[in-house]
Amino acid sequence: MTRPESPGIAVIRQIDPQLADLIAAEERRQADVIRLIASENYVSSAVLAATGSVLTNKYSEGYPGKRYYQGQQYIDGVEQLCIDRAKGLFGAEHANVQPYSGSPANLAVYLAFCEPGDTIMGMALPAGGHLTHGWNVSITGKFFRAVQYGVRKDTGRVDLDEVRELARKEKPKLLFAGGTAIPRTIDFAAYAEIAREVGAIFVADIAHIAGLVAGGAHPSPVPHADVVSSTTHKTLRGPRGGLLLSKEKHAKAIDRAVFPGLQGGPHNHTTAALAVALAEAAQPTFKDYAHQIVANARAMAAGLLERGFDLVSGGTDNHLILVDLTSKGVAGKPLAVALEAAGIVCNYNSVPFDPRKPFDPSGIRLGAAAVTSRGMKEAEMRQVAAWIDEVAQAPADAARHARIAGEVRELCARFPAPGLPA
Numbered sequence: 001m002t003r004p005e006s007p008g009i010a011v012i013r014q015i016d017p018q019l020a021d022l023i024a025a026e027e028r029r030q031a032d033v034i035r036l037i038a039s040e041n042y043v044s045s046a047v048l049a050a051t052g053s054v055l056t057n058k059y060s061e062g063y064p065g066k067r068y069y070q071g072q073q074y075i076d077g078v079e080q081l082c083i084d085r086a087k088g089l090f091g092a093e094h095a096n097v098q099p100y101s102g103s104p105a106n107l108a109v110y111l112a113f114c115e116p117g118d119t120i121m122g123m124a125l126p127a128g129g130h131l132t133h134g135w136n137v138s139i140t141g142k143f144f145r146a147v148q149y150g151v152r153k154d155t156g157r158v159d160l161d162e163v164r165e166l167a168r169k170e171k172p173k174l175l176f177a178g179g180t181a182i183p184r185t186i187d188f189a190a191y192a193e194i195a196r197e198v199g200a201i202f203v204a205d206i207a208h209i210a211g212l213v214a215g216g217a218h219p220s221p222v223p224h225a226d227v228v229s230s231t232t233h234k235t236l237r238g239p240r241g242g243l244l245l246s247k248e249k250h251a252k253a254i255d256r257a258v259f260p261g262l263q264g265g266p267h268n269h270t271t272a273a274l275a276v277a278l279a280e281a282a283q284p285t286f287k288d289y290a291h292q293i294v295a296n297a298r299a300m301a302a303g304l305l306e307r308g309f310d311l312v313s314g315g316t317d318n319h320l321i322l323v324d325l326t327s328k329g330v331a332g333k334p335l336a337v338a339l340e341a342a343g344i345v346c347n348y349n350s351v352p353f354d355p356r357k358p359f360d361p362s363g364i365r366l367g368a369a370a371v372t373s374r375g376m377k378e379a380e381m382r383q384v385a386a387w388i389d390e391v392a393q394a395p396a397d398a399a400r401h402a403r404i405a406g407e408v409r410e411l412c413a414r415f416p417a418p419g420l421p422a
């Protein structure tokens with residue numbers, strides 16, 4: 001069965017058939033598998049088209065109305081539109097849409113408020129935090145004095161009394177909330193209170209949950225945080241990029257930190273694609289999308305719990321599930337490999353207090369954003385949980401994996417993914 005491919009691939013094939021074949025194969029892969037990587041999604045055709053536009057040809061160091069190169073008549077309009085949409089969607093006083101991605105966005109925050117060696121505080125990577133919140137292998141753990149909080153062993157959740165105690169003792173300049181493997185609602189107001197008490201700048205990193213915040217399916221940090229940092233390509237369903245929102249009083253410091261502090265010219269094709277994604281996220285249907293992501297994650301979590309899986313914190317409030325496989329007698333990596341053979345793609349992940357190594361940890365992380373973009377609902381999530389259980393019971397049974405992969409392809413064919421040829 002040959003299937004249509006995106007028109008752009010034919011254009012590439014005329015110049016570079018080898019690369020065109022790789023992109024075409026990746027396109028088919030994205031169509032044919034159940035994508036549960038919590039940081040991934042499917043962007044719309046409009047977002048893809050903006051990403052592939054001639055805006056990639058233009059240099060525009062500076063900000064709208066204050067550029068170092070001529071020829072900005074239209075680029076200024078693109079960036080201003082994107083800024084206005086970001087401010088409008090999130091109700092923020094200031095927006096900078098130039099960070100190349102989430103990690104540079106966070107680095108800009110350090111540059112705006114800290115000197116090398118200053119104390120900063122964030123969630124530890126193995127507890128669910130992000131590298132850029134001060135983990136030791138990251139520049140943020142090397143150039144700053146990072147103190148790290150975790151989760152409670154009995155609840156799998158952040159204990160805000162512990163965070164307050166540590167902040168009082170260490171007096172960080174920056175306090176980060178957020179992370180990459182947090183399945184529960186984040187109490188931004190409580191973090192803000194702690195930051196106020198110790199004189200820290202409060203940074204809410206909503207990289208994972210930006211789409212849920214935009215769609216009203218997770219409380220917004222914007223009223224509480226000095227700075228909100230985000231990626232644009234996870235639940236927000238935009239192009240790969242970064243975004244910084246802030247109070248007006250921090251606008252100058254943030255803008256100067258991004259440019260000229262950290263970056264050169266902004267990626268205008270990405271800015272344009274983000275503008276499209278922000279317009280999509282302002283549609284009433286995006287609210288439905290955000291709430292359906294959470295409903296789907298909960299349905300998948302319920303299906304796993306019924307089958308005896310242990311979930312960190314016992315479940316989920318958002319798009320993400322962290323499964324602790326210890327009691328199932330299979331490690332995260334071999335299960336992730338077996339699941340991929342069955343057409344279900346996720347990542348192996350450390351769980352809090354993991355006795356195993358980060359490259360061979362005890363858990364897998366599952367996310368519902370991409371499958372929800374395909375229109376899948378609770379019934380499909382229950383089926384996915386059943387398949388995960390079938391694979392976990394027989395991680396070496398290649399015939400079983402192949403049979404499930406076929407069933408997965410049939411399911412996927414009923415739910416065409418945005419941005420891919422049907």
Ligand SMILES: *Cc1c(COP(=O)(O)O)cnc(C)c1O
Binds near residue numbers: 130206241
């Ligand atoms: C994904 C993520 C980032 C980094 O984003 P990149 O675009 O991969 O650099 C930063 N913070 C958090 C919490 C994230 O989940």
